[in-house]
Amino acid sequence: MSxxxxxxxxxxxxxxxxxxxxxxxxRVLRSSDGRALLALAGTELEVAAQAALAPGATVxxxxxxxxxxxxxxxxxxxxxxxxxxxxxxxxxx
Numbered sequence: 001m002s003x004x005x006x007x008x009x010x011x012x013x014x015x016x017x018x019x020x021x022x023x024x025x026x027r028v029l030r031s032s033d034g035r036a037l038l039a040l041a042g043t044e045l046e047v048a049a050q051a052a053l054a055p056g057a058t059v060x061x062x063x064x065x066x067x068x069x070x071x072x073x074x075x076x077x078x079x080x081x082x083x084x085x086x087x088x089x090x091x092x093x
């Protein structure tokens with residue numbers, strides 16, 4: 001994975017740019033068997049989850065890496081995110 005920008009596309013044509021260091025907040029809708037369903041900006045996003053996530057919880061996530069159709073996220077605490085990279089590449093996730 002490299003320092004590219006991926007775009008999470010929503011049904012209404014809007015998109016959310018994701019780059020390493022970008023942070024966002026999501027709500028856990030359900031979690032079981034290493035998978036979780038998150039609500040992000042009015043859209044449901046299914047993710048692989050290595051940590052136990054409680055349904056109804058609000059979590060802060062940081063993009064660790066993007067590339068090759070994959071976005072790696074990490075649960076984070078209160079730390080300032082780095083600035084976005086210059087340039088980028090559209091990747092549908």
